[in-house]
Amino acid sequence: MKxxxxxxxxxxxxxxxxxxxxxxDKSLKVFSAGTRPAAQVNxxxxxxxxxxxxxxxxxxxxxxxxxxxEEWDYVITVCGGANESCPAFTGKVKHRLHIGFDDPSxxxxxxxxxxxxxxxxxxxxxxxxxxxYRTEIKGxxxxxxxxxxxxxxxxxxxxxxxAGLPWVEELCFVLSPKNxxxxxxxxxxxxxxxxxxxxxxAKLNAxxxxxxxxxxxxxxxxxxxxWRVTASEVADSAFTTTCREAKFTASDVEFHxxxxxxxxxxxxxxxxxxPNKRFALLMGGDNIDILHKWHRGKEIIAKYPILxxxxxxxxxxxxxxxxxxxxxxxxxxxxxxxxxxxxxxAGKDVSxxxx
Numbered sequence: 001m002k003x004x005x006x007x008x009x010x011x012x013x014x015x016x017x018x019x020x021x022x023x024x025d026k027s028l029k030v031f032s033a034g035t036r037p038a039a040q041v042n043x044x045x046x047x048x049x050x051x052x053x054x055x056x057x058x059x060x061x062x063x064x065x066x067x068x069x070e071e072w073d074y075v076i077t078v079c080g081g082a083n084e085s086c087p088a089f090t091g092k093v094k095h096r097l098h099i100g101f102d103d104p105s106x107x108x109x110x111x112x113x114x115x116x117x118x119x120x121x122x123x124x125x126x127x128x129x130x131x132x133y134r135t136e137i138k139g140x141x142x143x144x145x146x147x148x149x150x151x152x153x154x155x156x157x158x159x160x161x162x163a164g165l166p167w168v169e170e171l172c173f174v175l176s177p178k179n180x181x182x183x184x185x186x187x188x189x190x191x192x193x194x195x196x197x198x199x200x201x202a203k204l205n206a207x208x209x210x211x212x213x214x215x216x217x218x219x220x221x222x223x224x225x226x227w228r229v230t231a232s233e234v235a236d237s238a239f240t241t242t243c244r245e246a247k248f249t250a251s252d253v254e255f256h257x258x259x260x261x262x263x264x265x266x267x268x269x270x271x272x273x274x275p276n277k278r279f280a281l282l283m284g285g286d287n288i289d290i291l292h293k294w295h296r297g298k299e300i301i302a303k304y305p306i307l308x309x310x311x312x313x314x315x316x317x318x319x320x321x322x323x324x325x326x327x328x329x330x331x332x333x334x335x336x337x338x339x340x341x342x343x344x345x346a347g348k349d350v351s352x353x354x355x
Contacts, residue, residue, distance in 0.1 A: 001137060001278055002029045003074045006089060010034030010061035012042040012105050013078045016125050019049050019056040024133045025167040026326045027140045027280050027305035037061035042105050048118040052126070067091060074136070078125070079103075095136075099128050137278075139169025142307060143251075143270070144282045145263055147176050149187055151200050152340055154333035156355040158309050159204065161330040162282060163248065171282075172249045173197055176261055186341065190255065197250045200355055204248040262295040267304060280305040280326075285316030288325055301325075 003021060007014035010033050018032040038061045046057050071092040080102045089096070101124055107117035142162055148155065163171045175197050177190035187193075254261045257269060263281070271279055281304050283291075288308045291297045300306070301323055309330040310316040320327040340350045 001027070001074075002070070002072050003031070003076065004067055004072050004089070005030070005032040006034065006064060006075060006077045007032075007079055008034050008036055009038040009105075011038035011040065012045045012103065013080075013101050013121065013125065015041050015056050015059050015061075016045050016049055016122055017076070017078055017099075017129050018059065019054045020126050020129050021133065023054050024130065025137070025140070026165075027167060027278070027307075028137070029305075031062070031067060032059075033062040033064040033067055035064055037063050044104060044114065044118040045122075047115070048122040051119070052122070064089065076132075097132070099132065101125060101128075138276070139167055139278070140280045140305070141170040141172055141274075141277050142168055142280050142282050143172050143174050143267070145174045145176060145266070147187060147337070148173065148193055148197055148200075149337050150193070150340060151196060151355055152333075152335050152337060152353050153355050154335045156200070156204065157333050158282070158330045159248065160207075161309075162307060162328060163204075165328075170247055170249055172251050173201065174251045174253060174266065176254050178259065178261060186338075194250075194252055194255070201248045201250045203355070260295075264294070264296040264300055267300065280307055282307045282309070282328075284309055285311040285314035285319060288316070288319050288323055289314055291323070 005014040005017045005021070014032040014034065018030050021028055021030045041056060041059050041061065049056050068089075068091045072094065074095045074097060075089045075091075075093045076097045076099055077089075078099055078101055080100050101121050102117075104114070104117040104121040107114045144155075144159060144162075146155070159171055159173070162168055175190070175194055177193075178187065251270075253270060254266055257265060267279065267281065270277075281300065283306065285308055288306065291301060291306075294300065306323070306325040307328045308316055308320050308325045309328050310332055312332065317327050319325070335353050340353050343350050343353075
């Protein structure tokens with residue numbers, strides 16, 4: 001989902017809207033620009049956003065011409081009243097919207113009054129853009145690909161964690177019957193794994209993925225104001241919204257596609273079959289490190305939001321910054337499917353490791 005917020009100078013209102021949209025949903029690709037960009041973001045806007053825990057000090061005004069050659073899901077103008085002309089955008093756009101606000105940079109008078117104007121407009125931007133987000137933008141369906149050979153408590157921990165994020169609507173396990181880069185002689189029968197995955201999904205849906213309150217660190221949302229997530233709401237944050245109750249599903253789509261079973265092909269098939277869904281890809285830090293080597297891996301990076309959880313021996317945060325992926329600070333459980341298979345072969349009890 002790509003959104004461009006437009007104003008004249010791209011120094012104040014569009015920058016605040018940009019910051020709020022990114023805080024609402026980490027999977028959105030948000031940009032802002034102006035027809036006559038200012039030299040820097042207005043310090044009053046930076047201050048007002050810092051007060052609600054959002055840092056836009058690293059933003060810089062951009063010229064709208066930079067984005068004319070791209071396709072956009074939404075272009076939103078935020079200019080104000082009758083004395084101000086809104087910029088026109090001539091690029092390819094699915095939806096054009098206008099959500100107007102007064103320009104607080106035009107306020108005159110005592111410093112405290114000027115600061116109050118920035119706060120007033122900031123709060124109006126938050127309210128109206130949150131309403132836009134709730135009504136216009138669907139939550140993300142996160143696709144968790146894997147052989148799940150077998151499914152274990154580590155898979156479950158990551159899945160529950162991601163399903164608890166307020167912008168995740170659905171977490172779908174996509175079972176790979178035959179991974180093109182793994183040896184097939186270690187794989188349990190695909191139909192048996194599918195049957196087990198259906199059992200897992202039923203069990204997950206019967207549990208509350210947010211049975212305890214979680215802090216921002218637990219939720220994996222980094223570099224934002226502290227917030228607390230419960231099963232019903234997100235509170236004490238830059239915004240308050242009802243949490244979508246994420247549900248767990250499973251897909252056997254790769255059972256029906258022509259091999260070799262490449263993730264890119266599965267993503268494209270699902271995107272075409274379900275055009276109204278927003279898909280994101282979930283993977284570990286070890287995979288984001290080599291994603292560019294996958295079949296059409298660079299296109300996956302360009303087209304789909306990628307959520308990445310940490311793995312031992314990999315600087316996952318640094319890789320996310322490098323690749324433009326979303327770091328999800330999910331819990332790490334020291335268990336692997338290979339470990340479980342080896343223990344089973346040795347006749348050891350694995351009941352506490354399987355889910």
